[in-house]
Amino acid sequence: VTNPTTISAQWALHGKRLDRTGYRILACSDGELGQRNFEDAISRFSPGTPGELPQVSVSYMQSATVAGVSYLAMAVHKFADEIADDDGQQLKYDDDGRRIVITSYFCLPFPSLEGQAFTHRAVAYQALYKKLDSIRLPQEDGPPLTLTLATDAIPTPVIDDLAMQAAALLLTFRPVCVLGAHDTTAAERLAFLDAVMSLLPYGLRAATTAATWTRATHRDHRFRLFFSDVARAADPPDRILYWGQPEETGITAADDWAYEYLTWLRDKAGQPVAKLAGLIDPMRFKREEILPFLDEIGIVASDPGLNYSATGHDYLHEPHVPRPTPGQGQGYGEQILLTCARHLREDDQGKIKSDISRLKNMADSTVDDDKRIRYRRILKETGLLKQAETLGGDAGKLYEPLLRLAFTVPVSYKGYCQLEDCLENPAPPRPLLRAIDSAGLSDQVVTAIIYWRLQALDGRTTLDKWYASGQVSASQLIQLLAASGLRPHHARVICDVTLDYLDKMGAHTKPTEIRAALQRQSFLGHALQANKVGPEKYQIDALSQFLRSAYPNRLDRSAILQILTSTRHPPTPPLVAAVLLRASGQPGTRLAGTPADLVAEAYAYGSLTLADFDPDTHRRLEPLLPLLPLLPAENLDWS
């Protein structure tokens, strides 16, 4: 269907004359834009010293006199000696005999291009080029040209994965360079530029700079999307695409919304073109203009109510990563987490599924420590981990990517503590425990905690399997319990697990092994005290059970001395209490005579000799200590 539209094009002819004054505007239209505007624009958007011509570049210009009016500019670069039909008007070689490059530059008012003829159809660069390339600009100044463009001249863009990648990468705001297209013509490259731009809102053409070729050593050029022979030395480097090799493109979830946009484009399989062509309001490649667009198509929805700059929440105690400053905004991952929290609050199941999909994509890429800290802040501030429980059977699907994003997996004890901090609850919900188990457990402390909590909710199956697997032993659990740095409620769990293990697996463990393990840890008296495991009553009961496992029979003199005087740490009152209870043989039986005296003397002896006194004090105390019977040598050989 031919539906022509007429637009006014301002123009400039750029080249050389025989006067050694170099390249300059030879002639231009006498419209709103003047010679200086054209000179500035052509210099600013130069692709560099030419190699093979013709080439085409597109850029834009803002009206100096009318606010909000912008122009789409197209420059056609040719060697003068290759322009065949100029009636010999164009100088071919300069004073030094060098080939002259002629640039025919056209400025088309952007609003006109959204006119009737182009409703729901993007203006194609190819169609413009076809029209403009046929125009021979005059050597003298003159009026703007009147061009008639018809929609039937607009070819349908060929959408392939490389074009989709290029479109997505443009949203990273870094220049996108296409390499390896040396066998293609300028027209073919222009068709690619068309395809890419058809995958972005039409309004972005008002701020797009693109070129069918740029010179790599002209490193400061200003094109966003361009072809080149090799990658220029840019800092930061351009995003690189390889012609015909989309599999070589390095675009990952770390590219945040660009990656999501690529996923969206692929999912839509060509459908976006019509929709995007309808987004005709001029846009710029700026975060504040791109994010609302992405939000509109359902990729990113910022949550102003949870914006860092607005919440004023305190930091987590992870001080090394600064909070984004107001205006800096969140990254894509943070946006997704905030959006997901909002969707959970609104119980918007459909969007939550989409959020989970995005989170999984993000989690599949490398996440650095700074991001993890930021993500954990959001988890804490939004209560997302707790909220996710409301998803019921689907909660695990959300927990899985959250764990990979905000914590390291397999989950370590440190990671588990971070998770508890985010949750602000020492008892994670069952789906979260299951998700942690599925994500993998990197050490035995966190394994013991997770399995202990799960047995309280699901029964003993997992715990018993662990015991029976041979991956854990009584000695190892005793060693874990004595580890420093455990949170008290975790130490209590380890203690419970150890006692449970001894109860269930005691028959498979020799008392001598348990005794040796306990002896290495000062019979756990000091460990339970240092780790603040439960009240003293709990400690006494626990220590009594440990002693029973190590000394199935009543404690004899040798055992009492071993427990109270031959360890690394002084005996604690709960340990003495446990020894007394175990030495009495039967609960409630008062010790009398020698055993009780021995316990008392050994307690005094151990407390004084194992205390961390200075050497002089030890020397002064030594003659005053009670005389104890010597321990058999084998009992001392545990260290």
Next chain:
Amino acid sequence: VPDIAMWGAPGSGKTTFLYALDIALNRKQFGFTMTADDDPSEMLLINSGGMLAGGREFPTATLGIEHFQWSLYGRRRQTVSTGGIAQVVDQQQKIILKLADPSGELALRANLGDANRKKLITTLADADGIIFMFDPIREAEKGDAFETTSGLLHQLTRQVAQADPDNFDGKLPHHVAICVTKFDEPKVLETAESLRLLRYERDDLYQFPRVDDSDARRLLTSLCSVSSSGNSDLMLNSLDQHFYADRVKFFVTSAVGFYVNPSTNKFDRDDPQNLVKDTAGFTRSTNSRIRGPIHPINIVEPVLWLGGQKSRR
């Protein structure tokens, strides 16, 4: 690492000078080999040699500013002091050339407001060394050397002064290699001959004429006297005023060199031109072309001289 920037009017031969550098290194045993430090520079290095030596084509005029980095690797004899005793030693040397090749148009006063001109000023200000190209042919025809030099010098001086006002003493800190280009042009050759400045090296197989560096300034002064505007002596004075005398050195150069008579395999005083220049204009079927093999003259020397200076950073 000294950064080296080019400076010269349109058509003064900046790009051709750089394109001839690798050929020059292969013509004469300077003891250096050159390699590129990144992909764009490598592509340029490969294409430039091919264009000049293989295709015998002149590069088109530069648009904007080209940046590239080449490195020279070799050995040089240097005097070192060990325990107060001076010794000449053969030392490994690497000279990194961070080169900026701007469009000559940027030097023109008409382009004062050009965004790329501002970049050129910054590039020159940040450079350690400057290769300044004086084109005697352009000066004879156009006579704008002072115009193209003076404006840039003022802008450059202002930028350098403002960057470090406490230490600026009115002189620019750069080392400057002032190259009188197009020595192969008959008018330049004749002027040097009339001044009795031509020298011939005994061991030069082709017996090309040369002008000793110590005589280069004299030739330049003489060429300035035939400037069409009569202002080129002002250019020289202006350079003298803005740079330290001991940091300026003059060279008489030719990127394509002289034609070698195939029958004698030597320079032929009666047929010296290696560059065939048809009348510029509208209808020629070919552009300027190079007749025979390229024998660059004094192309490596200014670069080695600048490369051997210490970086200001």
